[in-house]
Amino acid sequence: MYAYRFPAVRRKRTAPTREEPAMSGTAQDATITDTALHADRILILDFGSQVTQLIARRVRESGVYCEIWPFTADEERIRAFAPRGIILSGGPASVHDEGAPVIPEVVFALNIPVLGICYGEQAMCNQLGGKVEGSDHREFGRAFVDITEDCALFRGVWARGSREQVWMSHGDRVTQLPPGFRAVATSEGAPFAIIADEGRRLYGVQFHPEVVHTPHGAALLRNFTHNVAGCTGTWTMARFRDVEIEKIRKQVGDKRVICGLSGGVDSSVAAVLIHEAIGDQLTCIFVDHGMLRAGEAEEVVKTFRGQFNIKLIHRDASDLFLSALEGVTDPEVKRKTIGRLFIEVFEEEAAKIGGAEFLAQGTLYPDVIESVSFTGGPSVTIKSHHNVGGLPERMNMQLVEPLRELFKDEVRDLGRELEIPESIVGRHPFPGPGLAIRIPSDSITREKLDLLRKADAIYLEEIRNAGLYDAIWQAFAVLLPVRTVGVMGDGRTYDQAVALRAVTSTDGMTAEVFPFDMGFLNRVASRIVNEVRGINRVTYDITSKPPGTIEWE
Ligand code: XMP
Numbered sequence: 165m166y167a168y169r170f171p172a173v174r175r176k177r178t179a180p181t182r183e184e185p186a187m188s189g190t191a192q193d194a195t196i197t198d199t200a201l202h203a204d205r206i207l208i209l210d211f212g213s214q215v216t217q218l219i220a221r222r223v224r225e226s227g228v229y230c231e232i233w234p235f236t237a238d239e240e241r242i243r244a245f246a247p248r249g250i251i252l253s254g255g256p257a258s259v260h261d262e263g264a265p266v267i268p269e270v271v272f273a274l275n276i277p278v279l280g281i282c283y284g285e286q287a288m289c290n291q292l293g294g295k296v297e298g299s300d301h302r303e304f305g306r307a308f309v310d311i312t313e314d315c316a317l318f319r320g321v322w323a324r325g326s327r328e329q330v331w332m333s334h335g336d337r338v339t340q341l342p343p344g345f346r347a348v349a350t351s352e353g354a355p356f357a358i359i360a361d362e363g364r365r366l367y368g369v370q371f372h373p374e375v376v377h378t379p380h381g382a383a384l385l386r387n388f389t390h391n392v393a394g395c396t397g398t399w400t401m402a403r404f405r406d407v408e409i410e411k412i413r414k415q416v417g418d419k420r421v422i423c424g425l426s427g428g429v430d431s432s433v434a435a436v437l438i439h440e441a442i443g444d445q446l447t448c449i450f451v452d453h454g455m456l457r458a459g460e461a462e463e464v465v466k467t468f469r470g471q472f473n474i475k476l477i478h479r480d481a482s483d484l485f486l487s488a489l490e491g492v493t494d495p496e497v498k499r500k501t502i503g504r505l506f507i508e509v510f511e512e513e514a515a516k517i518g519g520a521e522f523l524a525q526g527t528l529y530p531d532v533i534e535s536v537s538f539t540g541g542p543s544v545t546i547k548s549h550h551n552v553g554g555l556p557e558r559m560n561m562q563l564v565e566p567l568r569e570l571f572k573d574e575v576r577d578l579g580r581e582l583e584i585p586e587s588i589v590g591r592h593p594f595p596g597p598g599l600a601i602r603i604p605s606d607s608i609t610r611e612k613l614d615l616l617r618k619a620d621a622i623y624l625e626e627i628r629n630a631g632l633y634d635a636i637w638q639a640f641a642v643l644l645p646v647r648t649v650g651v652m653g654d655g656r657t658y659d660q661a662v663a664l665r666a667v668t669s670t671d672g673m674t675a676e677v678f679p680f681d682m683g684f685l686n687r688v689a690s691r692i693v694n695e696v697r698g699i700n701r702v703t704y705d706i707t708s709k710p711p712g713t714i715e716w717e
Contacts, residue, residue, distance in 0.1 A: 204395040206230040207247035211255030211265050211283045212536040218374040219251055221571060226386045227397030234536045239270040249277040249393030252284025254372060258336050259290040267291055277365040277393045285368030286336055295340035303332035303353040306377060313348040315360050316392050317367055321383040330371035330378045337370065365392055401577045408566050412441035416522055421564055422514050423524035425450045427464035430526030430567060432588050433579040437566050438524050439474050447475045449513045451506055454482025455598030455613060458621040467585060481509045489608045495601060495717035499548050502597045507555055523561040527568045528575060546713065592638045601717040606645035616643040618696045619662045626688045636678050639666035642716045650700035659700035662692065667714055675709035
């Protein structure tokens, strides 16, 4: 179901420079750390790599809590976080660039283990008295390192004398080690592919251990966090749940909380967690705009009222939304109309409840990471995603955001911990404007929504039956605004066409087409044409993102 996000909490920043270190400390509130929960924590300083988030994923998968901060984070903040170790990410800069990112001095002053990855390694060497040079032998993609010495990073993973696959991405390379360091592995393009100063517990790798193309990368990171930095790996979702419940109780006291429930993963998990913490002080508002998939509204009501006994207001506002959308064909107007009405209806229902001081939101960690980007330039609005605008400010409420430290997969794990049904926890993402943007360049009517719902339900049923649902990021049908001629039995048909879409993705930013076999597609097509009166043609969308987007509008 839909996942409205309110832009007020998005703190993503672009194009910082060293002269403009405004990010340091600005979102300190974005990192609610808890000593009991996160005694074992690792800090990742981001130098702008595309894959910094993967470092955090790998570290957390090994049971260690970590946060990603920009390299501009200030000393006091880093000291207060008290990490057991620091990982310096890669990044696109060269240490020789004017204004190149610099590792804060406190990183070395803390006397804790440090692991530099790619740019992180180069910057470390540069700052500690080594030498980094541009190289004719750039290495991008798969490469091999020869293990020449023993090293704490290799324990139980790599042995001296072996040759191991890694993923490289560097132009510059270290050509002279700082005092105290030795090389423990080499590659064709980098004589100092892995370096170590075991006295000071400083390590550097010229490749990306966080990506899957470095097959043993996760184990190397684990060696760093567990063996070198001494983390015990006790960060689990069960523990997170207990501590978070205490935090919610402390924050909310005896006040009341309202939560917009959509049936999507984030709002569902947030609602159930908050309900465990404060019971009936929570009221959920489910604004049903009439553009959900088949059976979803019923499932939300059944699950949250029935199974979890949560106070739930189900407002069927479909008439309101559909009449406002009458004749609207432009995608942005559709999105904005739905966003505006959603807020109005939500506010109306909240006012009826009265007296709530807190608004719950399913904000996730990727929304609050203060990202570092060197791409600069103006960003073009492709779609006004999530822009339902400013609800928290308008309503003048304090926010309860119990998921803001979690990645999506972790939210799903927490949902399982909370015994939320798999049909909700494992559900594909669904856009806020719902099926309205799956009826492209056309106006929305109940009849068209019904046609689309039926086709979509058959498609998803077949995907589930084939055991493919979890292998796909998102799959859905799109009702096309064309009528085509067909033949059924002895008669002529002149009906609408649907397009089927299914993609794989890790974050929705890029996507690949899912490679169904033709037998599967034939089966779905024939079921849709036979069972949905009004549809006589089925196509499969084979556009990746980019250049396409996942949704058609
Ligand atoms: P696109 O179509 O931009 O979609 O490739 C990327 C991801 O975002 C979802 N999406 C939306 N989510 N409001 C939302 O909450 C929206 O207006 C919206 N438009 C697209 C889309 O389903 C995919 O997961």
